Amino acid sequence: MKKIISTLLATTLAATAAFAADIVAQKVDADLTKVSYTSPFWKSAKFSEVTMYPQTAIKMNDKTANKLNSDNGAKIANVAAVYNGKEVAFLVVWDDVTMNIQTGYKTDSYADGFALQFPSEVKDVNKLPYIGMGSDNRPVAVYLQKAVRGFYEPNGDGNVYYQLNRNQTEFFGPELKKFDKKVKGIGSNDYEKSFVSEGFRSMTEIKDASKYNSYSRLSYKDKKWMGTLARPISDSYATLNKSAFPVAIATWDGAKLGRDGIKYLTPWLSVELEGGQDASALIAATSAKVKGDVAKGKEAVSTNGCAGCHQIELSDPVNLMGPSLANIGGYATAGYLRESLLNPSAVIVPGYNRNAHSNYMWYTLDNGKRVSSMTDYTWLDAESLNDIIAYLQTLKAEVK
Amino acid sequence: MSKRQLAMVMDLNKCIGCQTCTVACKTQWTNRNGREYMYWNNVETYPGTGYPKNWMELGGGFDAAGDLQPGIIPNLEADYGVPWDYNYEGLAKGESFEPNVEPTWGPNWDEDEGAGTFPQDNYFFYIPRICNHCTNPGCLSACPRDAIFKREEDGVVLVDLDRCQGYRYCIAGCPYKKIYFNPKLSKSEKCILCFPRIEQGLPPACAQQCVGRIRFVGFLDDEEGQVHKLVNKYKVALPLRSDYGTQPNIFYIPPTESPVKFDANGKPIEGSNRLPMEELEKLFGADIHSSVKTLKDEMAKRKETGKSDLMDILIAFKHSDMFRLDNNYYQAVAKEKGQTPLAPVDTRYLAGKYTKDSGIQYYDPNATLGGHH
Numbered sequence: 001m002k003k004i005i006s007t008l009l010a011t012t013l014a015a016t017a018a019f020a021a022d023i024v025a026q027k028v029d030a031d032l033t034k035v036s037y038t039s040p041f042w043k044s045a046k047f048s049e050v051t052m053y054p055q056t057a058i059k060m061n062d063k064t065a066n067k068l069n070s071d072n073g074a075k076i077a078n079v080a081a082v083y084n085g086k087e088v089a090f091l092v093v094w095d096d097v098t099m100n101i102q103t104g105y106k107t108d109s110y111a112d113g114f115a116l117q118f119p120s121e122v123k124d125v126n127k128l129p130y131i132g133m134g135s136d137n138r139p140v141a142v143y144l145q146k147a148v149r150g151f152y153e154p155n156g157d158g159n160v161y162y163q164l165n166r167n168q169t170e171f172f173g174p175e176l177k178k179f180d181k182k183v184k185g186i187g188s189n190d191y192e193k194s195f196v197s198e199g200f201r202s203m204t205e206i207k208d209a210s211k212y213n214s215y216s217r218l219s220y221k222d223k224k225w226m227g228t229l230a231r232p233i234s235d236s237y238a239t240l241n242k243s244a245f246p247v248a249i250a251t252w253d254g255a256k257l258g259r260d261g262i263k264y265l266t267p268w269l270s271v272e273l274e275g276g277q278d279a280s281a282l283i284a285a286t287s288a289k290v291k292g293d294v295a296k297g298k299e300a301v302s303t304n305g306c307a308g309c310h311q312i313e314l315s316d317p318v319n320l321m322g323p324s325l326a327n328i329g330g331y332a333t334a335g336y337l338r339e340s341l342l343n344p345s346a347v348i349v350p351g352y353n354r355n356a357h358s359n360y361m362w363y364t365l366d367n368g369k370r371v372s373s374m375t376d377y378t379w380l381d382a383e384s385l386n387d388i389i390a391y392l393q394t395l396k397a398e399v400k
Numbered sequence: 401m402s403k404r405q406l407a408m409v410m411d412l413n414k415c416i417g418c419q420t421c422t423v424a425c426k427t428q429w430t431n432r433n434g435r436e437y438m439y440w441n442n443v444e445t446y447p448g449t450g451y452p453k454n455w456m457e458l459g460g461g462f463d464a465a466g467d468l469q470p471g472i473i474p475n476l477e478a479d480y481g482v483p484w485d486y487n488y489e490g491l492a493k494g495e496s497f498e499p500n501v502e503p504t505w506g507p508n509w510d511e512d513e514g515a516g517t518f519p520q521d522n523y524f525f526y527i528p529r530i531c532n533h534c535t536n537p538g539c540l541s542a543c544p545r546d547a548i549f550k551r552e553e554d555g556v557v558l559v560d561l562d563r564c565q566g567y568r569y570c571i572a573g574c575p576y577k578k579i580y581f582n583p584k585l586s587k588s589e590k591c592i593l594c595f596p597r598i599e600q601g602l603p604p605a606c607a608q609q610c611v612g613r614i615r616f617v618g619f620l621d622d623e624e625g626q627v628h629k630l631v632n633k634y635k636v637a638l639p640l641r642s643d644y645g646t647q648p649n650i651f652y653i654p655p656t657e658s659p660v661k662f663d664a665n666g667k668p669i670e671g672s673n674r675l676p677m678e679e680l681e682k683l684f685g686a687d688i689h690s691s692v693k694t695l696k697d698e699m700a701k702r703k704e705t706g707k708s709d710l711m712d713i714l715i716a717f718k719h720s721d722m723f724r725l726d727n728n729y730y731q732a733v734a735k736e737k738g739q740t741p742l743a744p745v746d747t748r749y750l751a752g753k754y755t756k757d758s759g760i761q762y763y764d765p766n767a768t769l770g771g772h773h
Contacts, residue, residue, distance in 0.1 A: 061542050062572045063459055063470040105437070107476040107568075107581045151586045152434070154561040163433040172489060187584075201546045205562065260544050260567040320467065356468035356541035356573075 726752020
């Protein structure tokens with residue numbers, strides 16, 4: 001089997017080595033600790049168009065939101081990156097006709113926002129962390145900025161007094177106004193959060209000092225959101241390669257009740273640092289299109305009974321056993337698809353809370369290690385594998 | 401499933417809808433810091449829209465196959481109701497007394513309306529509702545961040561605010577809509593069964609303050625406890641809407657007694673009952689029939705013989721029997737976790753499966769009064 005994989009890799013590499021990186025980071029001689037969309041270097045930066053696909057691997061349980069998102073359209077974002085040897089900064093621009101800020105005393109308002117995801121480290125470009133916030137032993141660092149205005153720490157920064165209902169204070173008139181102002185003052189308008197994650201259920205907020213390493217801003221102008229993120233090329237949560245590294249981008253649309261899994265996300269994108277060393281291995285791994293017969297692949301998916309556990313296309317019935325493959329071609333790399341077919345337990349999509357669908361045991365525990373219920377397809381010949389992967393790569397939403 | 405389950409029984413025959421429980425909970429937990437609109441405990445009129453509006457139709461819970469169902473997140477203005485306020489200060493300046501927002505909806509907007517035609521056959525009763533601390537919680541199952549957990553020691557369902565990211569799928573997943581979004585913190589919050597009180601020997605505020613003494617609190621496996629007896633021995637206490645599949649741990653003694661209907665001339669119709677059994681069946685399932693039968697039989701027995709253990713329990717003589725908080729157990733759990741057990745602040749409700757009666761004698765209504773002989 002090893003031999004098959006290495007031959008396949010060799011052919012895919014040869015076929016795609018000519019491609020350019022998805023994003024080319026320009027070297028700038030500027031301080032990148034505090035970056036916003038008005039920073040001067042963006043004028044000369046190279047913008048790349050990337051496609052973000054709706055997350056459909058698992059279905060969320062919000063009826064209203066699911067209805068609003070049933071169109072399954074992909075979205076375009078324009079991305080530029082710069083670096084200065086120490087830090088790297090990104091500018092992500094995407095269209096959004098409605099500016100949704102989560103603010104005020106409301107229970108069903110949702111924020112627009114964006115996030116950038118980096119693998120904590122890349123040992124093997126063909127074994128990147130799962131796109132959905134990493135996987136076991138393949139952690140990612142995620143940086144999130146959302147248009148949430150006026151939110152408070154649960155413990156009010158320890159100041160219990162200002163958690164009081166204004167009506168229960170002893171104040172009236174100007175003093176009460178002063179109290180209101182003070183309460184408003186302890187609220188934060190900067191939602192920026194950073195996380196470390198080994199699969200989306202496990203995502204945990206970084207609360208140690210390294211949360212100050214990143215700096216993210218979000219601005220809305222001319223029906224576009226502009227999100228910036230700056231972070232060190234290396235810190236304790238992610239060590240980025242100095243020549244090329246993968247990044248993935250997600251955006252949320254508050255108008256469509258987007259949050260968490262109701263989002264748009266790119267596949268792993270290659271970022272090449274100008275003046276760095278050869279980035280072709282990563283570029284090939286993230287952009288490889290496997291050569292195969294799509295029609296035969298579709299046939300093979302059908303004869304091998306994949307639909308027994310997976311929803312293949314969105315028009316097929318929802319299947320709770322495995323993640324939906326409806327947009328898998330949008331956000332999975334060829335390497336991930338191949339690995340999942342040959343070694344299903346290498347990455348097990350965290351999926352639903354097991355309590356939510358107790359009859360669907362898509363993994364079992366063996367000495368605490370998750371073993372996928374999916375059978376492996378190592379017995380398939382190389383051609384059939386390529387056909388299947390080529391077909392799966394076509395499963396993705398159109399840009400609307 | 402947790403190791404043990406703390407549960408509550410509420411006797412709907414005795415609930416007078418006074419909202420003392422609501423106020424006890426509100427002043428204890430939800431009158432501040434983004435929780436103003438929340439009622440972790442509310443008392444609603446049934447039949448009625450309930451709180452939030454039409455919560456029974458908002459989805460969540462599980463189907464027969466055990467799959468979590470999608471749900472709808474209620475709107476603050478339309479479904480929960482905005483907590484409005486008045487211009488008290490303006491009164492001094494001669495302004496007219498006006499609310500700061502136009503109130504269009506709120507909890508108990510349709511209080512005491514009920515169903516039927518007055519005076520012939522109208523009826524209603526009250527249902528106090530708190531989080532059901534379900535054995536199979538919909539909120540927990542819906543959380544994509546695994547931020548909701550069920551305490552191993554007593555089955556109390558809690559939100560880990562450090563993990564919660566305010567996605568609100570829990571609200572869609574809870575069929576009782578008893579978990580709420582705190583817009584100020586951008587996180588979800590819910591009834592905590594007053595666990596900080598429980599651990600120190602105090603029953604939940606709603607239960608202790610209840611003037612009708614309708615609430616019993618204890619562990620389901622505590623065979624000496626009244627909760628166990630009502631739920632498991634007499635099987636008269638039933639969970640609300642168990643068809644949602646979450647296995648709730650708040651149980652209700654269904655209302656059994658209702659007045660007879662009147663005919664067109666205002667004459668009582670003998671043998672009639674204003675409370676339709678179908679409505680009770682919808683709320684409490686098919687077990688309602690045996691529960692009501694047992695209650696009626698025991699009531700008759702009590703009338704005839706003067707003796708009925710079940711009726712004695714439901715009369716709710718002593719708080720110390722109604723609340724069995726098993727303090728030794730909590731002390732042991734704390735020690736196991738390497739924490740310093742908290743000293744109980746009240747010694748009346750400490751008994752339980754692992755805690756012997758404190759031995760302290762309080763007022764016993766059955767004791768013979770009189771001096772020494």
